Amino acid sequence: MLKIIQLLVLNDNYIYLIHDEISGETAVVDPALAEPVIDYLAKQGWPLKYVLNTHHHLDHVEGNTALKQRTGCTVVAGQTDAHRIPDFDIGVSEGDALFLGQHKIKVMITPGHTTGHVVYYFEKDDLLFCGDTLFVMGCGRLFEGTPEQMYASLQKLKALPAETKVYCAHEYTQANGKFALSVESDNQVLQDKLQRVAELRRNNLSTVPSTIAEEIATNPFFRTESLSIQKNLDLVGAEQVDIFTALRKRKDVF
Ligand code: ZN
Numbered sequence: 001m002l003k004i005i006q007l008l009v010l011n012d013n014y015i016y017l018i019h020d021e022i023s024g025e026t027a028v029v030d031p032a033l034a035e036p037v038i039d040y041l042a043k044q045g046w047p048l049k050y051v052l053n054t055h056h057h058l059d060h061v062e063g064n065t066a067l068k069q070r071t072g073c074t075v076v077a078g079q080t081d082a083h084r085i086p087d088f089d090i091g092v093s094e095g096d097a098l099f100l101g102q103h104k105i106k107v108m109i110t111p112g113h114t115t116g117h118v119v120y121y122f123e124k125d126d127l128l129f130c131g132d133t134l135f136v137m138g139c140g141r142l143f144e145g146t147p148e149q150m151y152a153s154l155q156k157l158k159a160l161p162a163e164t165k166v167y168c169a170h171e172y173t174q175a176n177g178k179f180a181l182s183v184e185s186d187n188q189v190l191q192d193k194l195q196r197v198a199e200l201r202r203n204n205l206s207t208v209p210s211t212i213a214e215e216i217a218t219n220p221f222f223r224t225e226s227l228s229i230q231k232n233l234d235l236v237g238a239e240q241v242d243i244f245t246a247l248r249k250r251k252d253v254f
Protein backbone atom coordinates (compact mmCIF):
# COMPACT_ATOMS: atom_id res chain seq x y z
CA MET A 1 0.00 0.00 0.00
CA LEU A 2 1.08 3.53 -0.71
CA LYS A 3 0.46 6.30 1.78
CA ILE A 4 -0.16 9.74 0.28
CA ILE A 5 0.53 12.77 2.46
CA GLN A 6 -0.66 16.14 1.23
CA LEU A 7 1.10 19.27 2.55
CA LEU A 8 -0.48 22.64 1.81
CA VAL A 9 2.11 25.43 1.50
CA LEU A 10 2.32 28.99 0.09
CA ASN A 11 -1.48 29.48 0.25
CA ASP A 12 -2.51 27.05 -2.45
CA ASN A 13 0.39 24.73 -3.38
CA TYR A 14 0.18 21.02 -2.63
CA ILE A 15 3.34 19.03 -1.98
CA TYR A 16 2.80 15.26 -2.01
CA LEU A 17 4.76 12.67 -0.10
CA ILE A 18 4.28 9.14 -1.40
CA HIS A 19 5.42 6.40 0.96
CA ASP A 20 5.59 2.68 0.23
CA GLU A 21 5.15 0.87 3.51
CA ILE A 22 6.64 -2.43 2.32
CA SER A 23 9.96 -1.12 1.00
CA GLY A 24 10.04 1.96 3.20
CA GLU A 25 10.76 4.12 0.14
CA THR A 26 9.41 7.66 -0.15
CA ALA A 27 9.12 10.18 -2.97
CA VAL A 28 8.06 13.81 -2.89
CA VAL A 29 6.28 15.51 -5.78
CA ASP A 30 6.93 19.21 -6.48
CA PRO A 31 8.51 20.41 -3.23
CA ALA A 32 7.77 24.13 -3.30
CA LEU A 33 9.56 24.28 0.04
CA ALA A 34 11.97 21.91 1.78
CA GLU A 35 11.27 22.56 5.46
CA PRO A 36 7.76 21.08 5.78
CA VAL A 37 8.97 18.00 3.88
CA ILE A 38 12.10 17.60 6.01
CA ASP A 39 10.02 17.99 9.17
CA TYR A 40 7.51 15.38 8.07
CA LEU A 41 10.21 12.91 7.00
CA ALA A 42 12.03 13.37 10.31
CA LYS A 43 8.87 12.84 12.33
CA GLN A 44 8.18 9.57 10.48
CA GLY A 45 11.81 8.48 10.24
CA TRP A 46 11.49 8.06 6.46
CA PRO A 47 14.49 8.42 4.13
CA LEU A 48 13.79 10.21 0.83
CA LYS A 49 14.45 8.39 -2.44
CA TYR A 50 13.15 10.80 -5.07
CA VAL A 51 12.14 14.35 -5.72
CA LEU A 52 9.73 14.13 -8.68
CA ASN A 53 9.34 17.53 -10.37
CA THR A 54 6.54 18.05 -12.88
CA HIS A 55 8.01 21.30 -14.24
CA HIS A 56 10.52 24.04 -13.57
CA HIS A 57 8.35 26.77 -12.00
CA LEU A 58 9.70 27.98 -8.68
CA ASP A 59 6.61 26.95 -6.70
CA HIS A 60 7.37 23.33 -7.71
CA VAL A 61 11.16 23.11 -7.37
CA GLU A 62 12.29 25.55 -4.70
CA GLY A 63 12.78 22.77 -2.13
CA ASN A 64 15.01 20.64 -4.40
CA THR A 65 18.40 21.90 -3.25
CA ALA A 66 17.84 21.70 0.49
CA LEU A 67 16.13 18.31 0.19
CA LYS A 68 19.02 16.86 -1.79
CA GLN A 69 21.56 18.30 0.66
CA ARG A 70 19.72 16.99 3.69
CA THR A 71 18.55 13.58 2.40
CA GLY A 72 20.79 12.65 -0.54
CA CYS A 73 17.68 12.03 -2.67
CA THR A 74 17.69 11.83 -6.48
CA VAL A 75 16.00 14.68 -8.37
CA VAL A 76 13.88 13.57 -11.34
CA ALA A 77 12.32 15.84 -13.98
CA GLY A 78 11.56 15.96 -17.68
CA GLN A 79 14.70 15.48 -19.78
CA THR A 80 14.09 18.64 -21.77
CA ASP A 81 14.09 20.65 -18.52
CA ALA A 82 17.57 19.45 -17.48
CA HIS A 83 18.99 22.96 -17.77
CA ARG A 84 16.42 24.65 -15.59
CA ILE A 85 15.68 22.25 -12.74
CA PRO A 86 17.75 22.91 -9.58
CA ASP A 87 20.00 19.96 -8.67
CA PHE A 88 18.71 17.91 -11.59
CA ASP A 89 19.86 14.24 -11.60
CA ILE A 90 17.67 12.08 -13.86
CA GLY A 91 15.80 13.19 -16.98
CA VAL A 92 12.67 11.29 -17.96
CA SER A 93 10.73 11.08 -21.23
CA GLU A 94 7.43 9.64 -22.43
CA GLY A 95 6.93 6.05 -21.31
CA ASP A 96 9.90 5.93 -18.94
CA ALA A 97 9.37 4.05 -15.71
CA LEU A 98 10.61 4.56 -12.16
CA PHE A 99 9.95 2.41 -9.13
CA LEU A 100 8.98 3.17 -5.57
CA GLY A 101 9.43 -0.24 -4.01
CA GLN A 102 7.46 -2.53 -6.34
CA HIS A 103 5.19 0.30 -7.45
CA LYS A 104 5.75 1.30 -11.04
CA ILE A 105 5.63 5.01 -11.86
CA LYS A 106 4.97 5.72 -15.51
CA VAL A 107 6.09 9.04 -16.96
CA MET A 108 3.95 10.88 -19.49
CA ILE A 109 5.02 14.13 -21.11
CA THR A 110 2.30 16.81 -21.07
CA PRO A 111 3.55 20.00 -22.72
CA GLY A 112 1.32 23.08 -22.60
CA HIS A 113 1.66 24.86 -19.25
CA THR A 114 5.41 24.60 -19.91
CA THR A 115 7.17 22.80 -22.75
CA GLY A 116 8.93 20.35 -20.41
CA HIS A 117 6.00 19.42 -18.19
CA VAL A 118 5.72 15.73 -17.17
CA VAL A 119 3.23 13.82 -15.02
CA TYR A 120 3.80 10.76 -12.84
CA TYR A 121 1.28 7.96 -13.10
CA PHE A 122 1.18 5.02 -10.67
CA GLU A 123 -0.55 2.66 -13.05
CA LYS A 124 -1.45 -0.20 -10.70
CA ASP A 125 -2.33 2.15 -7.87
CA ASP A 126 -4.57 4.45 -9.96
CA LEU A 127 -2.75 7.60 -8.86
CA LEU A 128 -1.87 10.53 -11.09
CA PHE A 129 0.38 13.40 -10.01
CA CYS A 130 -0.26 15.95 -12.71
CA GLY A 131 1.36 19.19 -11.50
CA ASP A 132 -0.09 22.19 -13.34
CA THR A 133 -1.41 20.33 -16.39
CA LEU A 134 -4.80 19.25 -15.06
CA PHE A 135 -6.55 20.87 -12.09
CA VAL A 136 -9.83 19.99 -10.46
CA MET A 137 -12.35 21.47 -12.94
CA GLY A 138 -9.55 23.33 -14.72
CA CYS A 139 -6.17 23.18 -16.45
CA GLY A 140 -2.92 25.11 -16.33
CA ARG A 141 -2.33 28.36 -18.15
CA LEU A 142 -0.40 28.18 -21.41
CA PHE A 143 2.85 29.87 -20.46
CA GLU A 144 5.07 28.15 -23.03
CA GLY A 145 3.14 25.57 -25.03
CA THR A 146 0.52 25.91 -27.74
CA PRO A 147 -3.20 25.21 -27.30
CA GLU A 148 -2.74 22.20 -29.60
CA GLN A 149 -0.06 20.77 -27.30
CA MET A 150 -2.13 21.33 -24.16
CA TYR A 151 -5.23 19.85 -25.77
CA ALA A 152 -3.26 16.72 -26.73
CA SER A 153 -1.76 16.49 -23.23
CA LEU A 154 -5.17 16.70 -21.61
CA GLN A 155 -6.55 14.07 -23.99
CA LYS A 156 -3.87 11.65 -22.76
CA LEU A 157 -4.92 12.20 -19.16
CA LYS A 158 -8.60 11.97 -20.03
CA ALA A 159 -7.93 8.50 -21.48
CA LEU A 160 -6.65 7.13 -18.15
CA PRO A 161 -8.93 4.76 -16.22
CA ALA A 162 -12.00 6.52 -14.75
CA GLU A 163 -11.08 5.60 -11.17
CA THR A 164 -7.62 7.23 -11.40
CA LYS A 165 -7.16 9.69 -8.54
CA VAL A 166 -6.08 13.14 -9.71
CA TYR A 167 -3.51 14.82 -7.46
CA CYS A 168 -2.87 18.27 -8.90
CA ALA A 169 -0.42 20.83 -7.52
CA HIS A 170 -2.81 23.62 -6.53
CA GLU A 171 -6.02 24.21 -4.61
CA TYR A 172 -7.66 26.20 -7.41
CA THR A 173 -10.88 24.21 -7.34
CA GLN A 174 -13.36 26.81 -6.23
CA ALA A 175 -12.26 29.47 -8.73
CA ASN A 176 -12.15 26.84 -11.48
CA GLY A 177 -15.64 25.71 -10.56
CA LYS A 178 -17.01 29.24 -10.93
CA PHE A 179 -15.62 29.41 -14.44
CA ALA A 180 -16.94 25.92 -15.27
CA LEU A 181 -20.42 26.97 -14.16
CA SER A 182 -20.20 30.15 -16.25
CA VAL A 183 -19.78 28.11 -19.43
CA GLU A 184 -22.05 25.15 -18.57
CA SER A 185 -24.67 26.29 -16.08
CA ASP A 186 -27.03 23.41 -16.93
CA ASN A 187 -24.58 20.68 -15.83
CA GLN A 188 -26.25 19.09 -12.79
CA VAL A 189 -23.19 17.01 -11.81
CA LEU A 190 -21.14 20.23 -11.83
CA GLN A 191 -23.70 22.03 -9.68
CA ASP A 192 -23.66 19.20 -7.14
CA LYS A 193 -19.87 19.11 -7.11
CA LEU A 194 -19.69 22.88 -6.49
CA GLN A 195 -21.86 22.47 -3.42
CA ARG A 196 -19.57 19.75 -2.02
CA VAL A 197 -16.53 21.89 -2.85
CA ALA A 198 -18.00 24.95 -1.10
CA GLU A 199 -18.68 22.86 2.01
CA LEU A 200 -15.10 21.49 2.02
CA ARG A 201 -13.59 24.95 1.60
CA ARG A 202 -15.80 26.42 4.35
CA ASN A 203 -14.17 23.84 6.62
CA ASN A 204 -10.70 24.55 5.23
CA LEU A 205 -10.47 21.05 3.78
CA SER A 206 -8.77 19.97 0.58
CA THR A 207 -10.81 19.33 -2.56
CA VAL A 208 -7.96 17.24 -4.01
CA PRO A 209 -7.83 14.47 -5.16
CA SER A 210 -10.66 14.15 -7.61
CA THR A 211 -10.88 11.35 -10.17
CA ILE A 212 -10.69 11.19 -13.95
CA ALA A 213 -14.40 10.24 -13.96
CA GLU A 214 -15.30 13.37 -11.97
CA GLU A 215 -13.19 15.52 -14.28
CA ILE A 216 -14.88 14.05 -17.35
CA ALA A 217 -18.24 14.96 -15.79
CA THR A 218 -17.35 18.48 -14.62
CA ASN A 219 -14.13 19.91 -16.10
CA PRO A 220 -14.92 22.16 -19.09
CA PHE A 221 -11.49 21.47 -20.60
CA PHE A 222 -12.49 17.77 -20.73
CA ARG A 223 -15.95 18.64 -22.01
CA THR A 224 -15.41 20.34 -25.35
CA GLU A 225 -18.07 17.91 -26.74
CA SER A 226 -20.73 19.52 -24.54
CA LEU A 227 -23.38 21.24 -26.65
CA SER A 228 -24.04 23.66 -23.83
CA ILE A 229 -20.37 24.75 -23.77
CA GLN A 230 -20.28 24.96 -27.56
CA LYS A 231 -23.40 27.15 -27.59
CA ASN A 232 -21.91 29.40 -24.95
CA LEU A 233 -18.81 29.95 -27.03
CA ASP A 234 -20.79 30.26 -30.23
CA LEU A 235 -18.79 27.32 -31.61
CA VAL A 236 -21.40 24.62 -32.18
CA GLY A 237 -19.87 21.82 -34.25
CA ALA A 238 -16.39 23.38 -34.32
CA GLU A 239 -13.15 21.38 -34.06
CA GLN A 240 -12.56 20.16 -30.51
CA VAL A 241 -9.16 21.81 -30.32
CA ASP A 242 -10.66 25.15 -31.36
CA ILE A 243 -13.29 24.86 -28.63
CA PHE A 244 -10.53 24.09 -26.16
CA THR A 245 -8.54 27.12 -27.34
CA ALA A 246 -11.54 29.43 -26.97
CA LEU A 247 -12.28 28.06 -23.49
CA ARG A 248 -8.69 28.57 -22.35
CA LYS A 249 -8.69 32.13 -23.69
CA ARG A 250 -11.92 32.90 -21.93
CA LYS A 251 -10.61 31.49 -18.65
CA ASP A 252 -7.48 33.66 -18.92
CA VAL A 253 -9.62 36.79 -18.58
CA PHE A 254 -12.36 35.37 -16.32
ZN1 ZN B 1 3.52 26.08 -12.95
Ligand code: FE
Pocket residue numbers: 057059060132169170
Ligand atom coordinates in the same frame (compact mmCIF):
# COMPACT_ATOMS: atom_id res chain seq x y z
FE1 FE C 1 2.29 25.94 -9.97
